[in-house]
Amino acid sequence: MSKDITIYDIAKDAGLSPATVSRALNDHPTVREKTKSKIFKIASKLGYQSNIFAANLRTNRSNNIGVIVPMLDSKFQASVIAGMETVASEAGFNLLISQSLNSQEKELANVHTMFKSRVDGLLVSQTSNEFGTQHFKPFFRKNIPVIFYDRVGNCDNCLGIVIDNVNAAYTATKHLLEQGYKRIFHVLGSEKIDVYRDRLKGYKLALIENHIAYNGDLVMFSKLSEDACEDIIEKMQELEQMPDALFVSNDGCAANCIQVLKSKGICVPDDIAVVGFNNDGISRLVEPNLTTINYPGQEMGEIAMKSLLQRLEDPSSTTLNQTEKISLRSELIIRDSSVKK
Amino acid sequence: MSKDITIYDIAKDAGLSPATVSRALNDHPTVREKTKSKIFKIASKLGYQSNIFAANLRTNRSNNIGVIVPMLDSKFQASVIAGMETVASEAGFNLLISQSLNSQEKELANVHTMFKSRVDGLLVSQTSNEFGTQHFKPFFRKNIPVIFYDRVGNCDNCLGIVIDNVNAAYTATKHLLEQGYKRIFHVLGSEKIDVYRDRLKGYKLALIENHIAYNGDLVMFSKLSEDACEDIIEKMQELEQMPDALFVSNDGCAANCIQVLKSKGICVPDDIAVVGFNNDGISRLVEPNLTTINYPGQEMGEIAMKSLLQRLEDPSSTTLNQTEKISLRSELIIRDSSVKK
DNA sequence: ATAATAATTGAAATCGATTGTATTTTTATT
DNA sequence: AATAAAAATACAATCGATTTCAATTATTAT
Missing domain, CATH: 3.40.50.2300 (Response regulator)
Structure with missing residues (x-):
């Protein structure tokens, strides 16, 4: 198995430093256009593929959004997920999805797994509203945004997307x-x-x-x-x-x-x-x-994801005093x- | 936001080296039982949470399995996913799921995203069998196992889980x-x-x-x-x-x-x-x-995931000469x- | 042409866990 | 008790991208 190409390989080939290569690949404004295109050309020539593990470690972000759903068995759920996926992939995020299968125990386990996976944010449709939101505390403590949709939990500083x-x-x-x-x-x-x-x-x-x-x-x-x-x-x-x-x-x-x-x-x-x-x-x-x-499943998914991404960009927007709700029109x-x- | 606890913090607290801490946490046999329990105690005291980004970078594995599904809108799909999830989480893997929504273009994009995300393996139910398996080439080249289920593509060295x-x-x-x-x-x-x-x-x-x-x-x-x-x-x-x-x-x-x-x-x-x-x-x-x-959706999911994990453990088992199929009984x-x- | 300023690029540290090899400690043997 | 062997632990390099700050180059104004 041949070794992966890294920015060091590109740097050597281009006669530049890895720092410049990194900046060029991330379209950083301080890199000259000419240099950028040169680097991009070499990158594609060598078949470079960014190592997200290294990037994740350095930036401390996974670019993954966790989604916890009761069950993926209806058109509604499918379209919610589709809506989320559209918005997320646009912004370079992936979805880590898991089903709680209407079991509180499983929901608990899922939340824990998501936390260990270091998702950047969490979208949750709860097993039951009576379950509370205690188990999301690790997320709250680390200021990782959690947004509820459809089946919405009550907690401080949480947003819920629901229908009217x-x-x-x-x-x-x-x-x-x-x-x-x-x-x-x-x-x-x-x-x-x-x-x-x-x-x-x-x-x-x-x-x-x-x-x-x-x-x-x-x-x-x-x-x-x-x-x-x-x-x-x-x-x-x-x-x-x-x-x-x-x-x-x-x-x-x-x-x-x-x-x-x-x-x-x-x-x-x-x-x-x-x-x-x-x-x-x-x-x-x-x-x-x-x-x-x-x-509107698709719309609900899109709005939930958009709200989440907005909070990631501007963490101050997370500071609400109680569950705030966005209601969608139904027909x-x-x-x-x-x-x- | 307070800083995360690392193995260095634990090492300092225990008067040991980070290497030993790492080995202890991974239950390595060369670490004395007494040392292990000491380290575990300190880890939980400090609220240690392993940084998977660092581990991923070092081990070059994501512990994520990609799943590409046509659409998540039926009990069957839900139970397949549930089966996969059961087996995967048992073995410490998460599911990165995406829907192709019956669009070949989207399937293509999903495959690409999965590759960039460096999933350790891929489970696919194809949009259409006529789509071919060209787009999985990057996976094949890197010897990342791809297993098909239900809607099974034809390709060399691939396994398909189907019903009889x-x-x-x-x-x-x-x-x-x-x-x-x-x-x-x-x-x-x-x-x-x-x-x-x-x-x-x-x-x-x-x-x-x-x-x-x-x-x-x-x-x-x-x-x-x-x-x-x-x-x-x-x-x-x-x-x-x-x-x-x-x-x-x-x-x-x-x-x-x-x-x-x-x-x-x-x-x-x-x-x-x-x-x-x-x-x-x-x-x-x-x-x-x-x-x-x-x-049997659940069973199909379980078998697909088990087969995948087996190939991860023993890469030599990937060497088949053509699409091999596992047929499940239906009723x-x-x-x-x-x-x- | 030359200094002053702006625009680019580079050096090197860093993120945190893993792991091959070296070293120390412990146990066993005579 | 001394030595050999085995067990446990430590050192230090490594994974690859990002980023701060310093250095260099290009551009502009005088």
Whole structure:
């Protein structure tokens, strides 16, 4: 295995010092253009490839950004990552990605690994908001920026990129009301999570605006897992009057509900309308197609990464007093499951 | 920002040399146990964190494995990555992941980035098999192991981890025949791709075994995109006799076909059975649920990573004369779309 | 043409861990 | 106790790029 070409080889070939070669390759302004082009020519002639290990050691930066995701199994996650990647590679950074697989233990391990790898910054969508942010302390101490997205942790000096959940739920609920549905059953994830508290706010807002009294019996907190729909439908049927619409905070769960409802001979959307959340691929495949909220994954990824890079450039911008949030607009996608034929 | 603790700090505190500290921390056998424990105690007291940049430079290894994936949007991809991650982190490696988003240009860029990042090895599921493996040359030249999985490129000295496509297609076809379906329309991706040629073999094998003549009109090559199903169904209807079963090499496409068939008043599975491939989430959501082939993502990821790590340990094992393949068993999941009521 | 100033380039230290070889310490043997 | 052998530790070079400060060269003004 032949040895790698270094700046010393280039320097010798060019009759210059390694210092000048280094500066030329980094496009430093004090190097004459003529010298630069000479060096670049030799570099490509010799097939020079910068040794990032040496550069990392000297500059104490890895040019890697860590990303911790619950799971890489949806179009949404894929597009968030794609957005991040676009912005990062533009700026010369790579992504060190790991899945927490919805395990807090794994999230903990991932955070630790990222720290050992000396990533320059961290983007996190948390396993659970209830997990806290204690485990990011090593990052905070070293002033390495940590930015949350989608599932956002609460901590001082942290930034979170989220969708405007209040507005999203408001829009979905309003749509149902406009279609003439009045008794809207709303299924959410854990009450402890901001995301769902916000959505509940949006739901209430739409009701108030349409002069409909809020009824706590029509709101349910659930795990939103694929098998949670049995419980959901059971709970609906226990009510003295069956709801005429179902607004579930997750497409997978909503899709399954449709299946169960159909199997019970309940017609969607005539007997009951269904609205989901996320615009998963599933939503276009259940029968009837699911009305849902689309959120801009790509954009979220881009904004999260941009914010991170900005903090790397200007560390003073990290000094916030509490979790600051950037909310993205989401959009309602109306399909058959919520429109009376 | 206080300075990081180095092995020199530990050495001073322990009254030993940095060399011994380094060896102790790496659990080198020539260091006395007593010395080791002393050093570990001091290291943790001082909050020492190894500087991987320095280690990387000295050892000329990054401890990063690059992974290039078409897109991170399915359970299958997520579980492959999870499998890789499990094995890698066990051995002290991290994953540098990037999506090619089905663009050859992007795959090219990713490969280049991975090379610049000096990953110790590369795991690739290619955008397209027709893309060739020219762009991996820098890796080959430096003897950095590249292993393909799922979508496997053809090249000398390369290993590919695939499923046993012959057997998978054989099993699916046999199942249809056993259910009494006789005219099975088989839709595949490009003829140039091994994967599909193998599946065609399996299809033929099952026919022969059941004394049914092979009919080329019943085989179609397609892009398998979500909107390809119009063509598929059109082609089926052009036949003098309509097929009674449809075996499509992709769940998404198969699911769409079901939708289109239903919209045309053709009943699945009574008029025509449908079998897909991949066991995507979709398959459990179309109506009727889709019979499909499940392949072991987690296992594939684990095996790919294990093979890679083995080559890192023993570089001589890289010397193969051509693409060698490891085939994994897949399983047929029978659901409503292929079982007559 | 010459001094003064600006523009380039070079020398050498540095980042922190690793490792081949030399040296010291410990243990075993007679 | 003295010596040989083995075990443990230290010295010092090294990996390759970056960067401060000093030195040199080029440019401008007088």
